[in-house]
Amino acid sequence: MTGQRAVRTADLDSLPVREALPALVSALDAHGAAVLCAPPGTGKTTLVPLVLAGLVGGGPRRRVVVAEPRRIAARAAARRMAWLLGEQVGASVGFTVRGERVVGPSTVIEVVTTGVLLQRLQRDQELSGTDLVILDECHERHLDADTVAAFLLDVRETLRPELRLLAASATTDAAGWARLLGDAPVVEAAGISHPVETVWAPPARPVRPPHGMRVDPAQLTHVASVVRRALAERSGDVLCFLPGVGEIARVAGQLGAVDAEVLQIHGRAPASVQDAALSPAAHRRVILSTAVAESSLTVPGVRIVVDSGLAREPRVDHARGLGALATVRASRAAGRQRAGRAGREAPGTVYRCWAEAEDGRLPAYPASEIRIADLAQFALQAACWGDPDATGLALLDPPPAGAMAAAREVLLAVGAVSPEGRPTPRGLRMARLGLHPRLARALLDGSAALGPRRAAELVALLSEEPPREYGDDLAAAWRRARAGGDPYGSRWRAEARRLERAATGGNSAGLEHPARPAFEGTGAQRTYGVRGGAPVSGRGGVGERSLPDDAAAGLVAALAFPERVAKAKGQGAFLMASGTGAELGDGSGLRSAPWLAVAVADRPPHSASARVRLAALLDEDTARTAADHLFRAGEEVHWEDGDLVARRVTRLGAIELAARPLRDPDRALVRAALLDGLRTEGLGLLRWTPDSQALRARLGFLHRTLGAPWPDVADDGELLERADDWLEPELSRARRRGDLARIEAGQALNRLLPWATGEAARLDELAPERIEVPSGSRIRVDYAAEHGQPVLAVKLQELFGLAETPRVAGVPVLVHLLSPAGRPAAVTADLASFWQGGYRAVRAELRGRYPKHPWPEDPATAEPTRHTNARLKR
CATH class of the missing domain: 3.40.50.300 (P-loop containing nucleotide triphosphate hydrolases)
Structure with missing residues (x-):
């Protein structure tokens, strides 16, 4: 090792974690895995790797990989360790982050980001040549870090039991990580006690x-x-x-x-x-x-x-x-x-x-990020690892089922996995690009249409959103990044070069044929002339690699986010293929565009529409190319604005491309739409005569009182569930709202009566439509009263001599006793008690007002009548 005499021993000795090192080494020797809890400033990120690698302290030499959640932390940790050794980065200690690698032939400790380690594991599951992996700052629960931990545990269990693992953090769920690592010991280090x-x-x-x-x-x-x-x-x-x-x-x-x-x-x-x-x-x-x-x-x-x-x-x-x-x-x-x-x-x-x-x-x-983040990249990594459902991975938190289902839909749409969830050859390559699957799809398919350099530049813009001052036009932002010398432009150029190398690494031509070509059989072959991956002249003699910047930006953004291709609705408002509205800012230069490819958008709380942050001009052919899996053509029959609408429609997701009326729509679709109309607006769309309404009320009363076999007809939803039993064949013959109004509801309801058991014949016996009172009048019974008890509204004089309250289905009716003028005078469900008590008060109040009508002192024995005293004397 070079620079041994320059080791900064005093600085190393001042790090408090040194007191915990013997216990940590013993734990790793005994169990192969451990959890280190050390407060900030103790040296867990710097001294611990140096000791475990044998660079200080005289231990055995081991190759150590330290995984950090962020690039800035990885670079800083490597530089600090190299400084403590008195070396330059790239000697004994090096680092690898996305787009930058500083290591040498004598590197023993390599600090990497968790994303880099994840890619390395997919290429080399055994991590050949690595003896120990340290997962630093594991408390942050980044998705890549959780995935790396799960993969490493799988490697230890199945391929390399000798591989050592150390989870290190200042604040963490030590017990949870210890369980995850197979009941690994927890080693705690005291911190610097600066208040x-x-x-x-x-x-x-x-x-x-x-x-x-x-x-x-x-x-x-x-x-x-x-x-x-x-x-x-x-x-x-x-x-x-x-x-x-x-x-x-x-x-x-x-x-x-x-x-x-x-x-x-x-x-x-x-x-x-x-x-x-x-x-x-x-x-x-x-x-x-x-x-x-x-x-x-x-x-x-x-x-x-x-x-x-x-x-x-x-x-x-x-x-x-x-x-x-x-x-x-x-x-x-x-x-x-x-x-x-x-x-x-x-x-x-x-x-x-x-x-x-x-x-x-x-x-x-x-x-934890796994609970709240987009899981498409995680799902692809899990599929490439051989566990599409991630059920066999050791994770502190399982991925939510809904998020995983949404992720699988994305992977299917971009051709990364088969319907069974297994990675396709295309998906395997996408997983190794270090990009979200959406951006990987845009890079691969965009390279076929534009060439690797232009596709890589646009994907680099999408992988790290440009500064807000670049504006909301992706093509304009692209031009500004190419021209500008700002820090973003420098990072963008480095990432674009990396992606261009990745895009050209598949074969000698620099392009890889997708397992499921995104352009096969779609409008892109017509628009951009893509045939078998070889660029040819497109419509109007324009080659696909010569597409203007605006069209190129729209294509790549649409390939990455096909659900966000959007059609103009006017006034800067758009409808995306996902069904969500989108709105541009007032000063946007894209407001007049007929189509957009929305790259970045968010939806403010309580807003139905998304705000467009970054988008590109698009045309319909390109939108259909990019979102081909969302294209649908077929008959649409539905209830809309109070009537049935039948059309043949072509759609791109929720976007309607073309429509024409259907003269003879499918009868099953029509029936379903009419039922939907009945659910939406209620059974009032049918013709309800007074007799129909009365029949429904009588049947409702019998169901409440006696139960089966009398049907439940009170609830519209219940009746619609049984439409086959009572609305056929009239419903199948209907074609529009007016046809529903011609269906006589009462006749249809008769089909629900219990004819099979013979009980239907007892309808008039159990729930008579009218009851004959002592005067000889036949009075209609109201079964639809709000309180549920049948009501008999009759003039008081017509009930003289009736001692017992009339009953229907064993239930006494609620008698509304009316004055000679037909106004309510009293209500009772017990006539006998009324004649003995309440009648006197009614008689005293009304006899003076209606002197021409009889008001006997003993109504129980009086003659019932519909007439006045004068008529009675005749």
Whole structure:
């Protein structure tokens, strides 16, 4: 090993984790796996790999791979270890991140991102030549990290039991990880006991809670004011945590006048800026950072942390095919990690921009990504590993079934898996591109239409969304990235070169034939002239590699997100193939486009439409090419706007391309649509005569009173479930709303009577339509009364002499006793009691008002009558 004399022994000896190393080595020797819990600043990311690799401490030499969740952490960890050894990166310690690899023939420790390790495992399941894998910062629960852990455990169980695994973190579910690693021992290391004072600094006035990607500007103004307060009250550099790049830029703009250098750290920041933040400085600094600085990194000089209390998590709307980041309240575990940054080197202070009373209501840990993220890439990795359902993988949290089903639909659509879930040759290649399957499809199929370079440049734009100032036009952003010298443009060019190499690595021609060609038998052959992968002249003599930028951008975006091809509805509004509306901003230059390929969109809370953040011009042929699996043509018969509509329609998902009326639609479809109309608007669409309504009420009463075999006819839904039993054949003959109005409901309901048992003949006996009263009148019984008891409304004089209340099906009717004028005078279900008591009060009130009618003192023995006294005397 070179540079042995330059090893910084004093710095290594000062790291507290050294006290736990004997126990850690013993645990790994005995069990082959262990969990290390070590607070920030103890040296778990730097000293532990050096000792376990045998580079310090005199142990046996082993090749160690350290997996970090972020590129900035991987580079920083490798540089720190190399510095401790007195070497340059690429000697004993190297690193590999996406698009950058610094290793040499003598490299013993390689620090990689979890994504890189995942790709390596897919190429070489045995991890040949690797003796130990350290999963650092496993508490962050990134999806790649969880997947890597599951794959490594599978490797240990089936291929390489000697492969050692170490899960390391500052704050983690140690017991859960220990179980996952096969009841591995947990080793704890003591941390540096630099105290960190907590200052609660909530806003003076209420601020709106975050929703979607939006953060109340008042909250950011408050964070900036807390940074200025911290600079005035405390000494040392300030590390301020914010949820995203946009918030960092806005706070930086409000700190322009502070007496300190303001640096911005995030995943998109140039390496030079990241290196500057991680290096000692002679002047005071304010470092604005996303969660990348929560762990793994020591930022020299920091004595103050200002925590906004916000974080970003992925969210997926599977029903609409939209995925985005959401701003959430950071967990208590994240808060501890952030606060710990202030005490890495000396006593420090954390300013928390929320009230102390709110702290206990925060979530204990961040949500594991597998529960909330898009799982298409995970599902493809699992399929390529040989476990399409991921049921055999050792995971702390199982993937949600709904998210996995949505992921499989995506993989089927892009030709990555078979209907049985097994990876196709095309899917195997897509998994090794280090891209989301959607972007992998766009790269492979876009290369066939545009050439690898142009396809790679566009996919690079989609893999890391360009800055907002680039605008919402993908083609314009492409031109700006090619021309610009900004940090984003530099990263974009490096990623485009990587993707171009990946796209040309399949065969001698630089293109790989898909297992299921995306263009076979579609409009793309007509539009772009793709035949057997060989570029030829397209429509109008334009070769596909000569497509204008706007058309090329639209093609690649549509290939990546076919569910988001969108047709204009007017006024900047569009309908995407997924069925979700989409709207452009007022100043967008794309508002007049007839079609769009939407690359980036989010849906604000409580909004029915998505906001388009990045899109490209499109034409219908290209939309049909990219979203060919969504193309449908057939008869559509449905109930719409109060009547039946029958058309032959061609659709691209939810987008209607063409339609014409159907003269003779399928009868089964018509019947189903009419039933839907009845469900939507109710059985009132049928013809209900008074007799029909009365029959329904009588049958309803008998069902409530006697039950079977009398049918339940009160509920429309129940009746519609039995449409075959009572609405046929009239329903099958109907063709429109007017035909329903000609169906006499009462005649149809008769089919539900219990004819088979003979009970139908007792309908008039059990629930007579009319009851004859003592006067000889036949009075209609109201079975539809709200309280459910049949009502007999009759003039009081017609019931003289009737001692017992009439009954139907054994139930006494509710008698509404009417005055001579037909107005209600009394209500009773017990006539005998009424004659003895209530009648006297009614008689006293009404005899003076109606003197021409009889009001005998003893109604029980009086003659019933429909007439006045004068008629009675005749």
